[in-house]
Amino acid sequence: MKIVRVFLFCAPLLLLAGCVESEIIDDVNIIVGAGFDKIEEDRFIGTYLVQDYLPDQSIKDITYISESTLRRSVLSDAQKQSSEPLVTGGIRIVVFEEKFAENGIIDFIDAFQRDATVGSRIFLTTSRGSAQELLKGEYGSRGNSNYLYNLLSHNINDRDIPESNLHLFLHDFYQEGKDVYLPQLHKKSPNQVEISGMTIFKDDSAVDFIEKDDMFYFKLLVDKYSSGYFNVDLSKDNEASVHSIRSKHHFKINDSDRDKLTIHINVKGIVKEFTGDKLTEQIVKEIENAVQRKIEDECSQLVQRFQEKGSDPIGIGKYYRTQTRGFDLKKFKDNYANLDIRIEADVTIEETGVID
Amino acid sequence: MASQPVPERLQISPFLVFYLVMSMQVGIGVLGFQRILANYAGYDGWISIIIAGFVIHGVMWAIYKIAETVDGDIVTAHEYFAGRFLGRILSSVFILYFMLYMLTVLRTYIEVIQTWIFPEMGTFWFALGFITLCIYIVAGGFRTVAGIAFFGLVLPTYLVLTLGFTFKFSDFTSLLPVWDHSIKDIVMGSYAMTLTYIGFEIVLFIYPFIKNPRQSKKWAHLAILSTTLLYVVLAIITFGYFSEGQLQKNIWATLSIWQITRFPFVERFEYIGIANWNLIILPNICISLWAASRILKRLFHVQQRKGILFIAGIIVILCSLFQTRASINILNDYTGKIGFFINFIYLPMLLVAVKIAKKVKKQ
Incomplete structure (x- = not known):
């Protein structure tokens, strides 16, 4: 009798196991970086960076590129090129090209904010020159996303870049009486990136740029x-x-x-x-x-x-x-x-x- | 009115009232009360929480007065002043009230899982699994339920520590200037806290099960004090972490806070936090399931076991009927309103009625 009871109690658990879609880490492509470039009025290119882990523990960068007028459709367009489903949970850096940023970026950030799988610590940056080119560089064996993430995080912790991440961006954006700013990346050569300055926004459009020599003074003022x-x-x-x-x-x-x-x-x-x-x-x-x-x-x-x-x-x-x-x-x-x-x-x- | 006294072996120690009251209060509201609060009282909301806390101390005093006067639970109290028939009708309302409470907690929790972790998860199956566990616990009797209340409160306390991750990104000057809102706004904020605060009325239902009930008074008040403190701290941390406009965008601010938490061994904490929340809402459901089935038993002499199954079945079915954010929001709204009426208007009225009845009976 007791055994029957225990069985009856456990039965629903067995049924529940098949309820939700599983995401096995080997069978998905984790997006680790995203970039947005403007090509003409109301049209842009989205670039998604995905890592492929090679047998010798190095990382190969793969990019998926698509053109669109709506952010979501860029992602679904990129899905059509990917052999495994693209998932957003691992995203670490989002790059907006300078001209793109002048037209307002909050609609694009909305998606990262709405998506529960995206963390608050991801970096948002602008780029001098194409964001796509920036993500496509060759920055060593640990993968471009890690390279860019570490570049920013150590400069924020010990050097001249003000604290910055998705949470702080949203905090300032929705704060009455404060405007936002983002660090700007610049691809100097095929395998070199530098932090070239800070982009200053008014509402959600880029209006000004601070050279890297002035960044320390800027940090004194804002942090x-x-x-x-x-x-x-x-x-x-x-x-x-x-x-x-x-x-x-x-x-x-x-x-x-x-x-x-x-x-x-x-x-x-x-x-x-x-x-x-x-x-x-x-x-x-x-x-x-x-x-x-x-x-x-x-x-x-x-x-x-x-x-x-x-x-x-x-x-x-x-x-x-x-x-x-x-x-x-x-x-x-x-x-x-x-x-x-x-x-x-x-x-x-x-x-x-x-x-x- | 005659109800045989609860034998001592089924009673609980007075200090367990602390865990019963607090674990019943802390539930699903904690995940997102900040936004609703700020909607009315802005960043002066923490004052509203304290005011609401004071009022609840008063209501708790009234609850003990009622229970002491009639020396029994709410069913006894109703029969004491309204007679057998009317008293039963009044008492049976509370079966519906606890069912509504269970429904709100369970459905909102399932919604949280669906938005944050598994969008495809079926409401029905999770509700069934969860309720089965609750049936199992409640079938063990009131002492088992009290034990679950203890664990459901003590085990997840470590979650408070994870809020410390926010300090690096917080700006507590956002709370300035203090008292920038009118008294009316702040009182409205207190009103908005109802859903997060309710659950303390459970004392009026478990009263016959408390050994030396007089001694349990201080524990009940301590529970309310602790809940108030917890909410104030949580509100201040949230207000420091989010800017006002940003908070308005986050439905579950407490969960959004966890998005910044990062450990070397786990990149993101919400998954652990939400899974842990199972433990926090478990006593919510168990206690109210017990209370509803207990009233059912007292009123209609239904075997408690059957009562539990009956109520649990209805809850599982009702859970699957609410499908969208909007409808769940309405459910939460109504539970808050009904909870406000019952706790802050009806219970004080009940005290007055019982006192009058006592005077009349003496003459």
């Missing part, structure tokens, strides 16, 4: 905590390279005049390189001052540029929102260009390495 490297020229043709280990920024609205905003930037750094005789305490002071001036200059220029373009990647609008009851975004936007924004940097050199 709450950041680290990175930069060089300063000193008197007597000396040069120093400073590694900022910790930096913090905070905003302060002037109490009497709410159109005046000060951005305080605190940087704690160490000297990495110095081309001079001896690094005396006096020169350390000089470096501190030089770095401070440079940060103030460069950051002010960036802020002015954003005000002229009407884009707000720093999130000044958001800061005003948190400080104002009954915040009126439209009024703020009209007034954005007239805001008087000042930068105040405070630099401390903590260490100078193992030699003077």
